[in-house]
Amino acid sequence: MKCEVAQNRLLALSDPNRAPDELRAHVSACAGCRAFAAGVQKLDVLLASLPVPPSPAKAAFLQRVAAAGPVIHVKPKRDSAVDLLPAFARKGRWQYASAGLAAAVLVAAGWFALSGTKPQTKPEPMARKHDLLNKQVQTVASLAKADTPPKRLDVWSGAADDLRAETKAIYKIAQDDEMKVLTRMLQKVIYEGLLKQAELLPDADPAERQRLLTRTIAQLKATETETAELSKVAPPNSQKQLIRMTEIARDGRTKLQTILDKGA
Amino acid sequence: MPTAGHPPTGRLSWTFATDATEPLRTPGIAGLSVPTDALLSTEESEWIAAAQAGDRRAYGRLVEHYWDRLYRWLFHLTRDRHKAEDLAQETFLKALAALHSFRPGSNFRAWLFRIGHNNFVNLKRSERRTTQTLPEDAVGPPVATAEHTAEGRETVQVVAKAVADLPPDFRSALMLRAEQGLSFKEVATIMNITEETARWRVFKARQKLMAVLGPDVLGMTSDK
């Protein structure tokens, strides 16, 4: 057996410590391949020992599981749940669209189970209107009217402030997954909204450009400061997302500063 | 079960195993006695059956048992603690909702990791649509122990970087095999590929790492 062949076979083994007789015979007789084999063994050991950061989310998740009561109430509908078993038999990949929709149903069903109540497909009746939803609708309508980057930047800044207010309203009682909704929205507002429009600000009026960017930077700074302060006093369930929101605001502010400095 | 890995302690054989009957080493759990596969399998089957019957504590046992493994693998895939935790959580939620569809007696670990893999794929797809994201977490520093030397820590960091540089599909297959100890067949099930492709990906990943890390890191001495 040639050394190259032997070494390739070593690399393809399920377990580098276990080899067929023929391969073992060559390795035993060949110093180079013996050294190579030892290297492959050591590699697998090193891979198994790579450090990862500890995961505080595990304890929180297990707490949620325990707090939800002893009985799981999920009653998934046959027509809406994805039966994962046939997926193993299929060779092709899932259709992304249907998997995404079914996945959303599964995650929702999972949360309903953890909440300890029967699954709900419709929101509970409420007489009070949701101010943040109203503001989001206004954001879309305002963006439809805004035909320049400065105007759009203004709208997006307002949207970020709206999310900051909502965060402050609920952080004391919200769970991580509920806060995560706000984190995602803030991320979208800053990265896909604010920063994009900031890049498009016209150079023709440098003073106006500077004024707009400086103002937006100050607004993000306010978000960053507030979420940082809240994270210090927040209960554990919302702390992680508050820290994330602080990071997002800080990163957005830093990038805006870079845009501002580039034009200076 | 530790979430931060440790280099193996105790007796370590660098000589090539000559005894084909030597039992498979279980990677990823250094210095701990691990229940035999048979015992774990029996307990796990009981937990699954109980969870399918509506026992939430049994589901909690499954979470307790699999979280660290799943999270470790997802961290290697995402290189981001937050994303890995989010994916782990999403995976367990989807598993809970789909528990009724799991066939008792079949491979629960592969089933669970398959859900995790699909969630990771969905995440990558949605990230491609996002223009900017935060920088990924750096690899966490190894836990300081008496066995660690400065050299050992450096080796770990070098290996971690080389693994992180692998394309995700290769990294995924490699870590399922090397860290999780799964068979090529299980890797194939999880990643929705053929067993041959699973084997090839692990082969290519190891080949790349052997070339990148070289004799200095892997302690190979060649008298060729």
Add this chain to the structure above:
Amino acid sequence: MKRSLLTLSFFAGLAAWASAQSPSVGPSPAEELKMLKANGTLMEDLLGHGVRVADANTPLDRAEKCRDASASLKRAIEDAGDDPDRIVELAEHLAAIIRDGLAPNLATARDQIHPGSQDYGRMSKLHTEVRQDFALYQQAIPSDGKSGRSSRVKDARQKLSEAGARVPAMKE
């Protein structure tokens, strides 16, 4: 002195807090959280639509993206079942998107795009689809049950019709 300063700062804080709230008594954190949970997905959808509207380069593009946003709200109305409060809220939002977003942009597009131009066919198609949408929007709002009997739902339906009336007719 210290006490009066504390009292002052307390009221100053209260005033600042109050000014940040809506004029009427605001929701409690629990109510706010309930609404966030109910509307989280819809709001994320709407933000996504907002991004696409902002990225649109022309009034016709913006009108198309507003139509997509309207579709999300229509789906939310369908999911509301027989809940008059929710239907009213969502129908009013749908009306706002049509009235303030879709209709004005389609009107501008109509003024700018002439027959024979590249975008004329696309604009005609959008116009037809928007008209068809209104039938679907009206169908989404229940006409029987508790919601069907509700005068507020009927008012919301009327607002939706008025918003639809703002969609301009195509030039011959």
